[in-house]
Amino acid sequence: MIPLKFVLVDLRRHWVGSLVIILLIAGATALGVAVNLQERALRLGSARAAERFDLVVGAAGSETQLVLSSVFLQPSPLTLLPGSALAKLADDPRVAMAAPVGFGDSFNGLPVVGTIAAFVTDDGRVGLSEGRVFETVAEAVIGAKVDLALGDEVKPLHGTAGEGGHTHTELKYQVVGRMGETGTPWDRAILVPIEGVWRIHHMGDGHDADEHGHAAHDRTGEASEAERGPAEMMERIGPPWTNPQGVPAIIVKARTIADAYRLRNEYRRDQTLGVFPAEVLTRLFSTLGDVRTVLAAIAFATQGLVAAAVILVSVVHLAQRRRQLAVLRALGAPRAALFGLVWFEILALVVSGVAIGVVLGWGGAKIFASWVSDASGIVSPVVLTWEDGRLALGLLAVAAIIAVVPAMMAYRQPTAIALRS
Structure with a gap:
């Protein structure tokens, strides 16, 4: 298998493209996380404000x-x-x-x-x-x-x-x-x-x-x-x-x-x-839920576009590295190692982007909650839950599947043709 150090050196060598992919993934993830966190925070804050009012x-x-x-x-x-x-x-x-x-x-x-x-x-x-x-x-x-x-x-x-x-x-x-x-x-x-x-x-x-x-x-x-x-x-x-x-x-x-x-x-x-204030808030939350659905759909579409961009960038990046991969193959690296190299590099970029996106989404939700508190006096608790963890894990699972496409291209690449190109 390809050593981890080789993967890190390879990513550092192509740091500009890697950074662009990470930022794209981080932005899409942050939007989805912020929507979930802020909608939940508004519900909790509003419900707490109405507790004393039977x-x-x-x-x-x-x-x-x-x-x-x-x-x-x-x-x-x-x-x-x-x-x-x-x-x-x-x-x-x-x-x-x-x-x-x-x-x-x-x-x-x-x-x-x-x-x-x-x-x-x-x-x-x-x-x-x-x-x-x-x-x-x-x-x-x-x-x-x-x-x-x-x-x-x-x-x-x-x-x-x-x-x-x-x-x-x-x-x-x-x-x-x-x-x-x-x-x-x-x-x-x-x-x-x-x-x-x-x-x-x-x-x-x-x-x-x-x-x-x-x-x-x-x-x-x-x-x-x-x-x-x-x-x-x-x-x-x-x-x-x-x-x-x-x-x-x-x-x-x-x-x-x-x-x-x-x-x-x-x-x-x-x-x-x-x-009953609770009943009125339930209807308001229903409307808020509709807004959340729209925003979640926008976030999902954004993530889809990012996934397509990741595939495109990966394929282009792979085309530029055909000769490098062919040399590794000629030096005795098995096809599975080339598959793992490409797959792991893409997954590493996605993991970095998702991690940064979660932090950015949490920070954005905190800033918005602070603004809501200053404007209305309602303290909205922004807390990461297992629901947000499932969102991040879902993104990683999708990314792991998407990364198979360029990795399979590297796996099936003929060595002789790549060396002559």
Whole structure:
């Protein structure tokens, strides 16, 4: 057999052609690997972002837009649900938590979202990385990646500065807590009491006063309303509300799975829309899968063209080496050795190209995932799996078969004719 050192010397001698073949194979492989990795990363990142959202209730309209706005915090004007819907859900025995989400304001480009304290801690399931949850209408909790510190002040901006937006002067928030990192758009959100959002938009605060000037319901039960001062009563937040205002969406956690389905069906009538974010994402993933199929077909076609190019280059290269191979044959090298030389050289080029392509595809997917994370806040994990390994092994198997063509040509080449050429 031909020694490995001879193969390496031969490849080094024709390094320009070898490099071109390696780059062609690497580019085709990188495209296929990047498509698979990024599609999988988007699925995992989106699914993780929707884990906390069992059921979302909004006004009748687009299911996709409701999920994109409430779960992924994509800015879009939504029709407000009447406050009566919030009150009804909050009092429903099938509901463990009904958290309103009110958005539309921002601070330094970050969304300011009105909600309740229970939503910040996922109804007590999640702790904060520092500080505490808001307890008054003028306090805020920030996401893990918000570049603010405890004690900083937040003055929300209505709309955007470029579109005539204005800073609210009715209320400013003080940061009192920071959430743990979740890898979702909520890491870049500023959460405030929903009463603050209502108040700065001149909608009241959901807590009407009785004839004595005190709130009509006692949330804590620790002291009567008559025992509290007017300033303290103004800071009251959270349910129960006596006069809740409209909200773009309500995040609902049902007590049982059966309750969740009943609530979803109940709020898919008249002027309301109840959706499971997971179902909406499944439909989006289906569309994404169609795109992936198209890209995979393009990658497959590219790999086919590269395979044809490899055969063409190999045949041309073989024609230029006919005399060299004939000399080896005349010196006593068996035909099987010539077959192995050509076959192994081509396979070595393919292995190098596939290995480089996998690295390039992984790197490209990481860069794209980082861009997606910067743009949307969704952390998409890019991980190589056995599926990607099978893709690489499949390419090598095809290459091993393709390499037989020029290797067989070398095997069957007549020595005498080659030496006279």
